[in-house]
Amino acid sequence: MFLVPVGRHSSDFSRSIERLFDEHFFDRFTTPTAADSSARTPALDITETAQAYVVQADLPGVAREDVKVQIEGRRISLSAAVRQDNEARPSERRLYRERASGAFARSFTLPVEIDQSASEARLDNGVLTLTLAKRGAATASQLEVH
Template identity: 90%
Template sequence: MFLVPVGRPSSDFSRSIERLFDEHFFDRFAAPAAAERAGRTPALDITETAQAYVVQADLPGVAREDVKVQIEGRRISLSAAVRQDGEAKPGERLLYRERSGGSFARSFTLPVEIDQSASEARLDNGVLTLTLAKRGATTASQLEVH
């Protein structure tokens, strides 16, 4: 049996290697991918009244003209694009960026067909609210977002 004394090296190189493998090292690779997936599928709430379904979706950073809502019978399709501002302005230097541009598409089916002519869509403060009137339309149509 041999005993080898173990001491903590004090060289700058050793400290650099230790810092490289600290807990934050792995977060740099895992966090952006997880955040990107979460950002591409907005949170959705659907409630029902006797006359309509009310759908609320969180769409922060999405402009009204970049939201598309399509109704095909009972199937609702949402799509939107988040525009990424360009590079830093003249005289500025970009130091850190977490926000990214991109788009998403999401569809769901409701139990009853939707009447497109009596339905409405509103985008206020980053929340899309769809009031989808029950019964009716079997043709594909698109709602205008107000």
């Protein structure tokens, strides 16, 4: 059983409890840990046409220069870094945080090898779209994101 003292100091006690929850409650129970942010993998869709595979991956908050697409024959590897401002500005007090810094990574293998020179990558509104042209020879290369 928890008893709250009643008297002239009870309002001070109440304010202390409120301050405790205001300052630390959200940070302790809702801020993602490093393990949470590093465990992310982007959701993706893959479709096929006669000439190419089209891959769409969700990469919210990722800058174009932070996306890397590696092509090694039939294997495609996507990686990207998400950078968030980890500190609140001096005039602000953070109340809640779900967005975290971290990295995205995903690899998959396609049935046919990819022609890197005829392929393209676009990042628009947080969606990476890869148009991967099919071919027969194996090479290892990196695709530039536009």
